[in-house]
Amino acid sequence: MDAAHEPTEPTRMSVDLCAICAHPDDAELAMGGTLAREAARGRRVALVDPTRGEAGSRGTPEIRAAEALAAARVLGAAHREALGLPDARLTATPEARDTVVEAMRRLRPRVVLLQHWEQRHPDHAAASRLVYDAAFVAGLRSYRPELGAAFRPAKLVYALPTTEDPTVAPSFVVDITETFDTKMRAIAAFASQFVPGPGESADLPLDRFREHMELAARRQGQRIRVRYGEAFVTREPVEVQDLLALGGSSF
Numbered sequence: 057m058d059a060a061h062e063p064t065e066p067t068r069m070s071v072d073l074c075a076i077c078a079h080p081d082d083a084e085l086a087m088g089g090t091l092a093r094e095a096a097r098g099r100r101v102a103l104v105d106p107t108r109g110e111a112g113s114r115g116t117p118e119i120r121a122a123e124a125l126a127a128a129r130v131l132g133a134a135h136r137e138a139l140g141l142p143d144a145r146l147t148a149t150p151e152a153r154d155t156v157v158e159a160m161r162r163l164r165p166r167v168v169l170l171q172h173w174e175q176r177h178p179d180h181a182a183a184s185r186l187v188y189d190a191a192f193v194a195g196l197r198s199y200r201p202e203l204g205a206a207f208r209p210a211k212l213v214y215a216l217p218t219t220e221d222p223t224v225a226p227s228f229v230v231d232i233t234e235t236f237d238t239k240m241r242a243i244a245a246f247a248s249q250f251v252p253g254p255g256e257s258a259d260l261p262l263d264r265f266r267e268h269m270e271l272a273a274r275r276q277g278q279r280i281r282v283r284y285g286e287a288f289v290t291r292e293p294v295e296v297q298d299l300l301a302l303g304g305s306s307f
């Protein structure tokens with residue numbers, strides 16, 4: 057990535073939502089239906105991948121990069137980039153944080169979607185911490201102006217993992233019934249992840265994986281009485297202006 061993003065640089069883009077998850081395909085899995093839904097209603101959606109997923113046993117970095125762009129197109133995203141931080145060694149160091157600060161100040165998302173902080177994969181937990189810290193530091197006026205003009209997103213929204221039992225109660229669930237198929241097509245764009253590598257057995261064919269994702273989406277959708285859902289947590293309570301506009305049902 058070039059370093060030409062000065063505070064007055066007119067090439068700064070402004071997106072409505074930005075998903076920042078550890079590896080390419082993490083965002084598709086945890087929040088792909090929500091991103092597709094937001095894009096479909098005209099919102100500018102960006103995806104930022106801190107790592108390129110080079111430590112995975114399947115697919116080359118070049119193949120995964122092409123797949124990531126194809127998946128972003130399926131979702132209707134306006135922008136996707138990889139930051140090149142080390143896969144499987146992702147750590148919330150000040151240096152890694154600055155890389156995320158630069159991206160955040162350049163993309164200026166109103167809402168940042170990230171992974172929940174309790175995760176089995178250490179990269180996922182690290183990405184959650186990294187983005188949380190970067191969102192704060194990015195707003196400090198005097199902090200490294202060469203990384204761009206100070207900016208802080210309005211909201212951080214944490215996606216609950218779909219691969220583990222949902223032990224965390226969501227703050228809200230997004231109805232993704234209309235975009236579940238889009239989500240699955242975006243996941244399928246990562247075709248190399250569903251092909252066994254050398255010496256591997258085909259333990260993760262796409263149809264089995266689809267069943268798993270469908271179960272996860274049904275489970276969350278059931279919470280708000282819709283077919284498919286994706287669940288999110290915010291650290292702060294969600295503000296409500298109108299009780300009559302509350303979604304969902306108590307019965």
Ligand SMILES: [Zn+2]
Binds near residue numbers: 079082177179180
């Ligand atoms: Zn991941």
